[in-house]
Amino acid sequence: MKLQVPFIQLPLTFDAAALEAEIAALGDGPWKPHPQGFAGNSMLPLVAAHGDPDNGAFAGPMRPTPELLRCPYLTQVLASLGATVGRSRLMRLSGHAEVTRHADQGYYWAERVRVHIPVVTQPTVQFECDRAVINMAAGECWIFDTWRQHRVLNDAVESRVHLVVDTVGGGRFWEMVNRGRPHDAPRAGWQTVHIAPKAGDVAPFACERVNVPTVMSPWELNDHLGLLLADAVPHPNLPQVRQIAMRFSRQWQGLWFEFGDREEGRARYAATLQRFIEDIRGPSQPMVLKNELRWFNALMTIVCKFAVAGEGAPMPATAARQREVGDNA
Numbered sequence: 001m002k003l004q005v006p007f008i009q010l011p012l013t014f015d016a017a018a019l020e021a022e023i024a025a026l027g028d029g030p031w032k033p034h035p036q037g038f039a040g041n042s043m044l045p046l047v048a049a050h051g052d053p054d055n056g057a058f059a060g061p062m063r064p065t066p067e068l069l070r071c072p073y074l075t076q077v078l079a080s081l082g083a084t085v086g087r088s089r090l091m092r093l094s095g096h097a098e099v100t101r102h103a104d105q106g107y108y109w110a111e112r113v114r115v116h117i118p119v120v121t122q123p124t125v126q127f128e129c130d131r132a133v134i135n136m137a138a139g140e141c142w143i144f145d146t147w148r149q150h151r152v153l154n155d156a157v158e159s160r161v162h163l164v165v166d167t168v169g170g171g172r173f174w175e176m177v178n179r180g181r182p183h184d185a186p187r188a189g190w191q192t193v194h195i196a197p198k199a200g201d202v203a204p205f206a207c208e209r210v211n212v213p214t215v216m217s218p219w220e221l222n223d224h225l226g227l228l229l230a231d232a233v234p235h236p237n238l239p240q241v242r243q244i245a246m247r248f249s250r251q252w253q254g255l256w257f258e259f260g261d262r263e264e265g266r267a268r269y270a271a272t273l274q275r276f277i278e279d280i281r282g283p284s285q286p287m288v289l290k291n292e293l294r295w296f297n298a299l300m301t302i303v304c305k306f307a308v309a310g311e312g313a314p315m316p317a318t319a320a321r322q323r324e325v326g327d328n329a
Contacts, residue, residue, distance in 0.1 A: 001113040002147040002227065006129035007183035009142050010115075010176050011192045014077055016138035018197045019119045022071040023090060023161065030067045031092065040097025040154075046074065046163075047088040047207060058108040062086055062207040072202045077117065078165065079203035080195045082172025086112055086208045088165040090119070095157040101128075103291040104146035105298050107212070107306040108166075110224060115165040116142045122156040134183050136162075143177065147231075148291055170206070215261040215269055216307045218253035224303050225249060231290050237283040241295075244283070248276040252307075269308040277304055 026044070034041035035056050044067060045053040051063030062085065068074055078085055093099065116127075118136045126133055129150040136142050144150065154160045167173065181190050213220070225245050232238055251272050259265025280299070287295035 001109065001111065001145070002231075003113070003143070003145040005145070005182045005184075006132040006148060006150075007127075007134055007142055007144045008177060008180040009140060009183065010180045011190070012080060012141040012176070013192050013194045014117060014139045014141070015073070015195075015197055016119050018073050019077070019117075019139075019163070020161075022073055023119065026067055026070065031090075038099065040094040041099065042092045042094075044090040044092075045087075046071075046090060047078075047085050047165075049087070056087075058087065059212040061209045062211075064207075069202060072200055073197040074163070075203040075205065076198060076201060077163065077195060079205040081115065081165065081167065081205075082176065083115075083165070083167040083170045084206045084208055086166040086168065086211065088163075088167075091162050091164045093125075093152060093154045093160040095154060095159060097154055099150075099152040101149055101151040103149045103293055105293050106301045107303075109146055110227070110302050111168050112166045113143050113169060114146055115163075115167060116144070117163040117165070118160070119163055120159060120161040122154075122158060122160070124156050125160050126153045126155070128152070132183055143180075168208075212306060212309075213261070214309045215256070215259075215266070216252075216303070218249065218256045221252055221303065221307065222249055228289070228295065228299055228302070232295055233288050233290055235287045237287060240283045241280060241287065244276070244280045248272070248280075251276075263310070266308055266310040270310065273304060273307050 023044075030053065031042050031044050032053075034043055045056075045065050046068040047062050048065050049055040049057040049060035049062060051065055053065040053067065064075070078088070116136055118138045118140060121136065121138050123135055123137075125135055127136055127144070127150070129144050130148040134142075152160075169177070181187065229238075229242055229245065232241075252269070255265060255268055255272060259268065277300075281296060284296045284299065285294075289295055289298060
C-alpha cells in the first residue's frame, strides 16, 4: 500500500521476550522455507487461507493456524491492532542474509498495509524504504510503504524474527495510524500504549473472508487506474494511455450497471478487458512507474488478472494461482 511517508511507527509496544518464548515453544518444525526460495528467509504461517499452514493462497477465508492458537499472546497482539487480518506470518531472516531491493506489486498488495512487530532483532539490522533507513527495535510496531523500493539487511550473526501482519485495516487501526509517528519525527512527547500479555487468554480478532472480486467494481477499478496513472513517470505516450484507460473505465461502468457481478455478464466483461489489454499494451510498454516498476506489468498484476473471474477471463483471476512480487519483506 502506498503511504505518505516511508515508515510510520504505531503507538503500541509489546513484550518481545514473551513473544519470543511463545515462538520458541513451537519448535523448528512449523517453520517453512520462503515460498520464493530466498536464501536465508523462512516463515511460520499464523493466519492462512482456511487456517491451513500449508496453504499460501492470497484468496479464501483467512483463519488462525493451529500454531497461532497455541500462542495466546500472539493472538492478543493481533487483536490489539483493531484490524481485519489477512494472511500473516512470522518471518525469519538468518544472520548475514538480506531481503533484496524490490517494490511490492500485485492486486493483494494494492489495498493491504504490512505491519511489522520485531520479536528478535539487533540494532544493526537495517530496513530501507526509498531513501529512509531505520532499525525497528524489538517490541515496536511499524508499517511501511510497500509501493516504494525497499530492502532489509541483517548483518548480524543472529537471526531476525518479525511478526508480519497483512491487513486492509479497520476504523480503530487507521485511527491509530493517525496517531503514529513518521520515522523522522521526534519521539519526545509521543505516547505509546504497552500491550502486556494475559496468561492463557486466546483473543479473538477479525479475519478476512472476502478478498478477491468476482467482478471488480468500477469504483475499485478507477482507484487502481488512478494510482497507476498518477505514479507514471512522464512519457510522451502517457496522454494516449490515459485516454485508453478512461475509455475502458467508462465501458466497464456501463457493464457494471447492466450486470453487476452476475455470471451472465462475465463473457462481456472478459471481452472488454481483452480489448483493453490489446489496446494499451503497445503504447504503455515503454512506460515505468516512479517506484521503477514497468507500468504495463503493474497494470496486469493489479487490475487485469483480477478484474473478472471465470473461464472467459483473459488472465487467471484467482489469487491462489498468483505468486505476487513482494512476499518477502
